[in-house]
Amino acid sequence: MKLNYTIISLILFLFIGCTESKRSFHKEDLQVKILNRLVGIEGDFAIAYKDINDAEKHILINADERFHAASTMKTPVLIELYKRAENTDLNLEDSILIKNEFKSIVDGSLFTMGVSEDSEKDLYLNLNKNTTFYALAYEMITRSSNLATNILIDYLGAENITNTMRDLGADSINVLRGVEDLKAYRQGLSNSTTARDLLVIFDHLSTGTLISKKANVEMLKILKDQVYNDMISAKLPKGTPVAHKTGWITNVHHDSGIVFTGNDEGYILVFLSKNAPDRDAVLEASADISRMIYDSYNTLK
Missing domain, CATH: 3.40.710.10 (DD-peptidase/beta-lactamase superfamily)
Structure with missing residues (x-):
């Protein structure tokens, strides 16, 4: 009885070991x-x-x-936006102005986005008109709109976005700024992940x-x-x-x-x-x- 038990145990051990080895391999x-x-x-x-x-x-x-985040940082922006909406700080269907004037994080000087450098063009046809937070978020993610991204980061705050990532356990990703802040780029101040x-x-x-x-x-x-x-x-x-x-x-x-x-x-x-x-x-x-x-x-x- 003990011998049979030992043999069965050995077979089970070898079977489990082989299975784990196969998975590991x-x-x-x-x-x-x-x-x-x-x-x-x-x-x-x-x-x-x-x-x-x-x-x-x-x-x-x-x-x-560490890598330059490029447009992967737009996912954290999306998350921060939905967090604010969940906290009732805003409604995704609220109106927001489509603007093209932003401040450099280096010295506060103004810069604008170039339509030729953006993968999404339609927003530029509607400057100084209103759209919704949801519409900006959708264009930011699906067509990687840089203009939509900058409008949202300007509203939400880059530091707040990074802090939310820390709360999620993403300890290294840094959202410092919007897109095309050339003064910041030249000083090595870029979003990273x-x-x-x-x-x-x-x-x-x-x-x-x-x-x-x-x-x-x-x-x-x-x-x-x-x-x-x-x-x-x-x-x-x-x-x-x-x-x-x-x-x-x-x-x-x-x-x-x-x-x-x-x-x-x-x-x-x-x-x-x-x-x-x-x-x-x-x-x-x-x-x-x-x-x-x-x-x-x-x-x-």
């Missing part, structure tokens, strides 16, 4: 594949991946390396622990309407829902968000790059890595 194998895909591409890269239902299933590559911090933010969004369930659903809906889909979304099966925010400036190409696979399942993926002059190569690699992770996730389910 799979993670390591995937990480090697990711790194191999980036070989030969000039630049510095960071990747963060996490299963939204299993924190043990994650990959972190250079996750604490890490892959880990963006992972933390989207983890809150994925679990519905951000602000309120209603606000969470609304923010995810906006993020799912993203029109720039040449990185995380590019090679996923058609129709795969992805709530994400891209970001790019010269030699910087980012994407960060949640890939939903159905039935409250999915994962968070953050891809950051800098010092990367070959935009096409980076976009292609990020799309390939996204598909690798998607296939791996579905194999492990």
Whole structure:
């Protein structure tokens, strides 16, 4: 009886050990594949991946390396806006003036946004007219409107946005200013982030622990309407829902968000790059890595 019990225990131990080893090997194998895909591409890269239902299933590559945030900082702006709305400091349907005059954080001097540098043009046709907070938020995320972003940051306050990120556990992301503050840029005063911090933010969004369930659903809906889909979304099966925010400036190409696979399942993926002059190569690699992770996730389910 004792012998049979010992044999059964040994079999169970070996089975569990092999299962864990297989899982561990799979993670390591995937990480090697990711790194191999980036070989030969000039630049510095960071990747963060996490299963939204299993924190043990994650990959972190250079996750604490600091990057220029580019437009990924617009997700924190969105969160701060919805936080204020939840606290009844404002109503998302309240009116706000479409203006194009902002103060540099360096010396308070005024600057304006250039329509040619903005991915969204329509707001410039309506300067000095009113729109809603929601409309600005939608354009800021889906079409990455810089003008909408600056209007919202000017209203909400960059420091308040950063403080909210700290409250969420995103300890490194810094929202210092709006877009095109060239005086600040020349002095090295730029918004910055890490892959880990963006992972933390989207983890809150994925679990519905951000602000309120209603606000969470609304923010995810906006993020799912993203029109720039040449990185995380590019090679996923058609129709795969992805709530994400891209970001790019010269030699910087980012994407960060949640890939939903159905039935409250999915994962968070953050891809950051800098010092990367070959935009096409980076976009292609990020799309390939996204598909690798998607296939791996579905194999492990």
